[in-house]
Amino acid sequence: MSDNIFFPSVEEINNxxxxxxxxxxxxTHKKKLFLRDVDIKPIKDNWVAGLDFLLLTRDKLLVQPYNLLDxxxxxxxxxxxxxxxxEEDDELPRKRPRLIRALDGKQIFDDSISMSWTDQEKETRETLLQDSPNVxxxxxxxxxxxxDFLNFIQSGVFVDKSLFIIEYMIYxxxxxLITRPRRFGKSTNLSMLYTFLKPVSEKEKEQKLAxxxxxxxxxxxxxxxxxxxxWPVIYISFKDLNYESWESMLSSIRKRxxxxxxxxxxxxxxKKLHEDDESLFRKTLDGTIDNSYLMYALSSxxxxxxxxxxxxxxILIDEYDWSMEHAGSFYSKANIFFKCMYSSIAKDNQHVSKVLFVGILPLGQASFLxxxxxxxxxxxxxxxxxxGRAHFSDMFGFTEKEVEFLLSKSNRKFELDNLRTHYNGYRTSTNKRIYNPHSIMSFxxxxxxxxxxxxxxSTFTVKKYLKKWNQDQFQSLYYAFYSLQDNDNHVxxxxxxxxxxxxLESEPEINAIYTLLCYSGYLTVNFDDKFNNEVDKQWKPTEVELIIPNREVAE
Known part of the structure; x- marks a missing residue:
């Protein structure tokens, strides 16, 4: 239960x-504690402060006014x-250092870090809520x-999204699963996260810190x-696998x-492995591993x-859904393979602390995940x-302030209105406008x-499924798009x-098509105050109002 939870001191909570x-x-830690909102609400309603929190007992929480489940x-x-x-035998409390790091079940005490947990959490939260560009x-x-993060940071122009590392590790x-349209900086952020976490020697840490x-x-x-x-890290991308046949895709996976x-x-x-493990390691290394073992290679x-x-x-998985978009006639085989692979690394795997899947579409717990x-x-x-923080919402793509900063450094700030018209329009629930970084950097x-x-x-996937509609369905979608483009209406x-x-291949359906268009970046959720979007991060139907984001897409 305590993995990756930062414990404050008794004195801090009490005072x-x-x-x-x-x-x-x-x-902050309800996911790690398996708590629901309904479990926290009674504590909030009863105005429990620090000392009250420390004095809570199981007997108190099971009865009124809390009435929690056991x-x-x-x-x-x-x-x-x-x-x-x-301790378990209820010894008297002992004084604790200010910060405790849970590391694989072992508590690591670090008195050299002087900030209290409250100060750390407050500093992090306030910084994440700011919109101060750094390029x-x-x-x-x-x-x-x-x-590639290293190429950007060593010899290019890099828009600083490094707070993504903190937000991911803490919150x-x-x-x-993080989903964004293509060319929104997903791979760059994963490359940055991997570079930051990957284990190195103390001497190399100085170079990494630089x-x-x-x-x-x-x-x-x-x-x-x-x-x-x-942190030991597995980082792999499944983009651009060969998809001529299932055998070709499997060969590409084996190579990756x-x-x-x-x-x-x-x-x-x-010489850190047992003999049997070393044999499997070498077979995986030289590409002769049996298919039945290949799907568990990441778990191993x-x-x-x-x-x-x-x-x-x-574990960081980039383009987790690419294979399914291109599987076609061997969709079922690919689905079974990746379902087994992803389950083996993320479900009840005692060797894994965190798993991050990144892609375009939410393929869902009902099937792929x-x-x-x-x-x-x-x-x-x-x-x-x-x-008030919509987690990760502005960590992919450029905010308007970041675009302004880039233009000012390039002596092109006079172009801002033009860029707003052509590229602005992707929206977050906190009223931030997001620009596609590929278009801005290309400009x-x-x-x-x-x-x-x-x-x-390629727009192959979108065109492929639109062609499966009958004429009436296609005309309905066409007129809806025409209305959006002409009057800034919503659907x-x-x-x-x-x-x-x-x-979708066998039963084209309007909401599925709109879902594809939204997550692919051709439509965006409208967060104007007059609309009531029931947007939720959970895996359930989400009723939203969609609009065309900008002129680039409309044209």
Whole structure:
């Protein structure tokens, strides 16, 4: 229960915490504690402050005025015991350092980090709510097609999204899915996260810190000390697999996983595996592993890394849904393969601390991610939480302030109105306008406003499913789009929570098509005050109003 929970001191809770701090603490960690809103509400309603929180007992929580179920009551009380340092035999509380880091079940005490948990949480939350752009200019090389963090930070122009690292590590659930349209910076953020977390020696940490010294994340000393270069990571992308046939795709997957094993070859070079494991490792390395083992290769690597480094690992999966978009006639085979692979790394895997899936569409717990429990989904239109932050909503794509900053540094601020007309329009629930970074970087590179994003990738998938409609359905969609483009009107639809390409293939349905268009970036959720969007991050039907985001898409 305590994995990755930062415990405040008894003195801090007793002296400084009011009801707001108690609720903020429980809300921040409710996923790790398996608490629901209904479990936290009675504590909020009864104005429980710091001392009250420490004095809660299971017997108190089971009766009025709390009336909690036994499970939540037990977990909350166990949490207070850990804060107070009480052992299972209920010894007297012992004094604790200001910060405790839970690391694979072992408590690591770090007195060198002087900030209290409350100060850390407050500093992080306030910084995430700010919109202060930071751009690193190593030269004037605008690279719209680049996604590697090291290339950006060492020799290019990099719009600082490093707070994504903190937001992911502190506020996300164990397994989450982040969906964004193509070319919205997904791969760059994963590359940055991997570079930050990947384990290195103490000497190499100084070099790694130098990469991040001008970025926002570097201001959080306590976070740097806990996480920079301290996490074993599996990082793999399934983009651009060969999809001529299932055998071709399987061959591409085998090559990707073989390359991953080569990256971690030091495990067998240092004789850290048992004989049977070493044999499987070498077969995976040279590409001769049996298909029945291949789908569990990532799970096996998670165990190897955990045993080698002595701590749980983090897994980053880029383009998790690419294979299903292109599977076609072998959709069922690909679905079974990846369902087994993803379940093996994320469901009840004791070697894994966190898993991040990134892609375009939410393929859903009902099918593709059916083996995973409580996967948090974070689309661009996620609603804000208790502190007003819509998690990750502005971490992909450029905010308007970031675009203004880029233009001012390039002596092109006079172009802002023109760019607003052509590229502005993607919206978050907190009223931030998001620009597609590919279009902005392409404009800065070429100096001409053009349809860079719409011309940068294939529209094959959208066209493919539109062709399956009958003439009446197609005309209905056409007139809806014409209305949106002409009058800035909206269309009210229900986004499909569990998108399936195979179902859309056989049974084209209007809400599924709109879901495809929305998550692919051709439509965006309208958050004008006069509309009531029932947007939720959970896996259930979501009724929203959609509009065309900008002129680039409309044309």
């Amino acid at each position: 400084d915490w009011g009801p707001g701090e108690v609720i903020a603490f429980l809300e 499970g939540p009551a037990t977990r909350i009380v166990e949490l207070t015991k850990k804060i107070k340092g009480e 690193i200019f190593k030269n004037r090389s605008y690279s719209p097609g680049e996604s 996300s659930e164990r397994a989450i 990469l991040f010294k001008d970025l926002k994340v570097s201001k959080f000393d306590w976070f740097i000390k806990l996480n920079l270069g301290n 996983i073989s390359d991953l094993y080569k990256e971690h070859r030091y495990i067998i070079d240092n 690597m998670s165990r190897y890394l955990h045993e080698y480094f002595g701590r749980q690992i983090i 059916s083996g995973l429990n409580n996967v948090g989904h974070y689309p661009m239109h996620i609603l804000p939480g208790i502190h 800065l590179q070429k100096g001409i406003v053009g349809n860079y994003w719409t011309n940068s990738g 009210k639809v229900k986004l499909v929570p569990h998108f399936r390409y195979d179902v």
